[in-house]
Amino acid sequence: MFSTSPSAERFIACQPWFASVPIDLQERLRDGVYSTEGAKGEVMLRAGSAVEGWHAVLSGLVMLRSPESRGRASAFIGVSDGDWFGEGSAMKPEPRRYDVVALRPTYMLCLPLPLFAALRETSLAFNQFLVLHMNMRLGQAMAIIEAGRMRSTEHRVALYLSRLFWRSTRRLNLTQEEIGQLCGLSRQTVNRVLRGLEASGIVSLDFGRVAIVDDDALAAHLAATAGD
Numbered sequence: 001m002f003s004t005s006p007s008a009e010r011f012i013a014c015q016p017w018f019a020s021v022p023i024d025l026q027e028r029l030r031d032g033v034y035s036t037e038g039a040k041g042e043v044m045l046r047a048g049s050a051v052e053g054w055h056a057v058l059s060g061l062v063m064l065r066s067p068e069s070r071g072r073a074s075a076f077i078g079v080s081d082g083d084w085f086g087e088g089s090a091m092k093p094e095p096r097r098y099d100v101v102a103l104r105p106t107y108m109l110c111l112p113l114p115l116f117a118a119l120r121e122t123s124l125a126f127n128q129f130l131v132l133h134m135n136m137r138l139g140q141a142m143a144i145i146e147a148g149r150m151r152s153t154e155h156r157v158a159l160y161l162s163r164l165f166w167r168s169t170r171r172l173n174l175t176q177e178e179i180g181q182l183c184g185l186s187r188q189t190v191n192r193v194l195r196g197l198e199a200s201g202i203v204s205l206d207f208g209r210v211a212i213v214d215d216d217a218l219a220a221h222l223a224a225t226a227g228d
Helices: 006-013 023-032 113-122 124-150 153-161 176-183 187-199 215-225
Strands: 034-038 043-045 053-059 061-065 075-080 099-102 106-112 203-206 209-212
Touching: 006 023, 006 034, 006 053, 006 106, 023 106, 023 113, 053 113, 061 106, 061 176, 075 124, 075 176, 106 113, 113 124, 153 176, 153 187, 153 215, 176 187, 187 203
Parallel strands: none
Antiparallel strands: 034 106, 043 099, 053 106, 061 075, 061 099, 203 209
16 A cells, blocks of 8 residues: 655654755655555565565564565565665665565555665765665675575574664564564574573563563673684
8 A cells, every 4th residue: 555644754854964055955855755654464565566666664673574485585684663774675776676575564665766866866864874775785685695595493583583673672573473574584492592681681572572672691692602
């Protein structure tokens, strides 16, 4: 479902680069952004489809996932409230390479390609924001690749709880099922690892949700398990 919504307009107007954009482009941005809604488990953007713009999560949680190959699919990353994704796709003239799957009921914003291009061509502040965002995504991608090839399950779960992936909140509001989907691990394995982290005073578990109690201890745990 596609719609123009006040929440999409408010979100775009609150971006750190928005105030530096010319007034006429600000109005085009407010009028041009739109939101889409997806139910839990729904593929909101499908691999192989045409790229329509740059996206952000207004509310909910999505997983970026490679399409199934030989019966298996691989998760890239989770994207939660207030975060952008898909800038690489928006900058390349090719179909989308991954599925975007809602892990819970989700509203997404789309900044259409013509407006994305206009911002890249005219706004220094926007390009600075974009470079920092892409650098963060590169760091996440490298960490995921390394963890998937070389690290233990304990390290992988802890990595997906770290500030590398969740900068804005330390009460993640993730279920163990969602963490398992992002890590590519079973719920049982995730539960075992989380119970160990809880016993060490690193996280707390409340009705299946995860809160980070001690970021320094989490960082130390990551360092200690990096050689596993």
